[in-house]
Amino acid sequence: MTVHASLRHDSALKHVTGQAIYIDDMPEPPGTLHAALVLSPIASGRLRRIDLSKAAAAPGVVATFTAADIPGHNNIAGPGKDEPLFAHDRVEFIGQAVALVVAGTLDQARAAAELAQLDIEPGEEILDIETALARKAYVQAPSTILRGDPDAAMKSAPHRLSAAFSVGGQEHFYLEGQIAFALPGEDGDLVVHSSTQHPTEVQHVCAEILGCAFNRVTIVVRRLGGGFGGKESNASAIAGAAALAAARTGRPVKLRLPREIDMIATGKRHGFQYRYEVGFDGEGRVLALDAVLAADAGWSLDMTPGVIARALTHVDNAYWLPHVRAVGYACRTNLQSNTAFRGFGGPQGVLVMEDALDRIARHLGRDPWDIRVLNFYRDGQDETPYGQKVDENHLARCWAEVKQGGALERRRAEIDAFNRTSPILKRGLGVFPLKFGISFNLPHLNQAGALVHVYTDGSIRLNHGGTEMGQGLFIKVVQVVAEVFKVDIDRIRPSATSTAEVPNTSPTAASTGSDLNGWAAWEAANTIKQRMIAFASEHFASAADDIEFADGTVRIAKPGSNQVMSFGELARLCYQGRVSLSSTGFYKTPKVHWDGAAMRGRPFFYFSFGAAAAEVAVDTLTGENRVLRADLVQDCGASLNPSIDLGQIEGAFVQGQGWLTCEELWWDKHGRLRTVGPSTYKIPGSRDAPPIFNVKLLDNAPSREATIFRSKAVGEPPLLLATAVWTALRNAIEAVGDHKTAVRLDAPATPERVLAAIARLRN
Ligand code: MTE
Ligand code: HPA
Ligand code: MOS
Secondary structure (H helix, E strand, O other), rough: OOOOOOOOOOOHHHHHHHHOOHHOOOOOOOOOOOEEEEOOOOOOOOEEEEEEEHHHHHEEEEEOOOHHHHOOOOOOOOOOOOOOOOOOOEEEEOOOOOEEEOOOOOOHHHHHHHHOOOEEEEOOEEEOOHHHHOOOOOOEEEEEEEEOOHHHHHHOOEEEEEEEEEEEEEOOOOOOOOEEEEOHHHHHHHHEOOOOOOOOHHHHHHHHHHHHHHHEEEEEEEEOOOOOOOOOOOHHHHHHHHHHHHHHOOOOEEOEEEEEEHHHHOOEEEEEEEEEEEEOOOOEEEEEEEEEEEEEEEEOOOOHHHHHHHHOOOOOOOOOOOOEEEEEEEEEEOOOOOOOOOOOOHHHHHHHHHHHHHHHHHOOOOHHHHHHOOOOOOOOOOOOOOEEOOOOOOHHHHHHHHHHHHHHHHHHHHHHHHHHOOEEEEEEEEEEEEEEEOOOHHHEEEEEEEEEEEEOOOOOOEEOOOOOOOOOOHHHHHHHHHHHHOOOOOOOOOEOEOOOOOOOOOOOOOOOHHHHHHHHHHHHHHHHHHHHHHHHHHHOOOOOOHHHEEEEEEEEEEEEEEEEEHHHHHHHHHHHOOOOOOEEEEEEEEOOOOEEOOOEEEEOOEEEEEEEEEEEEEEEEOOOEEEEEEEEEEEEEEEHHHHHHHHHHHHHHHHHHHOOOOOOOEEEOOOOOOOOOOOOOOOOOOOHHHHHOEEEEEOOOOOOOOOHHHHHOOOOOOHHHHHHHHHHHHHHHHHHHHOOOOOOOOOOOHHHHHHHHHHHHHH
């Protein structure tokens, strides 16, 4: 079978040899201009005047643009929303785009942008979650998930605990920065090459800015050098600015952000603050949870509502919570507008119960693993707080595999023995069970289209609405089409995503890329295949059932003699017989529905499960720490491509590890981000990956729902497995106090924070 095979990424060789073409590698037509943004240096204020006269007079400058030059709407956030492409009357954060300078070379554009003079009357600013909460400054009204009677259940619970902690945001650090290249055509038509996860939104935003119909703008995306959620909405402004400049100058315009500007201007993962109270019985069974999750939304709405909803629908994680209230606040600050980032609020949501269960275990003097298992959802019986049944529950299986494969019982004994004789270095073991909901939590986004052509030489061209950002979506969808026609994958050419080929698409996000586009492509290919069968059956006067596609050929079984021809030969015959060999395909996810106001429904087609164990070592004199080993099991259903999925799991885990340990965003007291490059913002390197790194797909776990070839999504869920590293760090720190006291450990658990936690424990 072509599906379920470990085939390499279709661009693997090009990636590793530097031959894959990213937008900045494309040949530039003569006359190409380069653009640079002018950014606000003030976090909040009234924009009195923009003086671009010096910039306009600088060498090589061809044009400058402000809000006043926008022929359509100065809006990049969709109808009814309020995110201007260029600030006009107010600025809302340091890094907000105010103007664009376009010049003959990139250096000229960037030098000229520095000459812009902005007259801003500084206003009051909010730079942190506490202040926003105190002033009730929100980008949307608070939302609540409620089940049962948490107040009464809390009151009558034999034990109660409360705690507070926080987690920071995260920079996407895609290797290819935000970029767009806009090429004007005839009659105002425009083609924009954009590094975006959401070509259709980019199309809409460009048209909205230019004041033209959507059919005038075509967005093309061959590949992204990483997106991780950072190019789901944030690519639109970049493309919109390039489109404006190209339309106004009539010349090709490229806008590429240098790393520092990219980090200052674009949104990140939402940092969160948590407060909660948990009620439980003497066994450690949770009876009630009352939690507040306050997210730093930044200055505008962006996708914060969806992120809050996903955080609230993941507070339960793997655990049955009979009575629960979880309130999500979307705090408005004068900082970058935070956005999608792998996990989309899910990683932030699950931290609450992991903190609570560790504290419950300490309180009762019980094993933190046993307490987790005790609270697991029961398969097919329990419902989540938002009313979705937890079906096909693989928690116990995943956990059993990690416990056994990771030899956890033995290693914990070893670690305890080590800690007894090691006063300075302490080791810790952390575990984490995972349940992650798959589907966009906005039901209408769960749709996809594809377009397949079969040519008369038997070669196949494949297009669909999903974008390739390194995750291996293209090879997976190629595998699906190869499986339908029973041809070799070399026969199939995946092509750049384009709004002109498949329109009205959803972003490639929420891990749904292969679920949605896989089915859409299957539908398109199968439509053509059925036409070929119908034609062959008539042409060869044979029953449709007797026509078999296999190994790149088509066999027509006839009494006495079988006829065999190549796939291409049948394609040619079909053409002669005037049969269409081109088809669209469409898919919409069944069963999902969601009432966003009541926060109830079935937002997810299915859940994906997993489990992780991580071992860390902490130097109690410096707070420095390392991950020594990780054992992961991830449910990918019947994986479409196990080697791609293993890569996704490893990458996601290390990215999650970075979020929870070393990646620290730091703003100064004026709200200026000071961690704007790899020297100050530390992403994990190859040597931070666990030296012992055992990653397994859960076997024999085909999805019970009708997913494409019974596979499951993989893009985001394994990022959450890195929670085990955070748990392990607390476990190691608590060894300083012989595991009698629970510690607060805010994330990212940098050496400073680890050291501070140790100091608190010692005092
Ligand atoms: N893998 C790579 N190499 N690069 C990326 O940008 N993005 C992640 C994940 N894996 C990403 C990645 C995110 S945030 C999502 S939602 C999914 O891929 C999107 O792709 P999929 O739905 O096809 O899995
Ligand atoms: N994930 C990513 N993007 C989204 C989602 C989601 O769940 N919902 C709406 N946009
Ligand atoms: Mo992924 S955060 O849904 O792009």
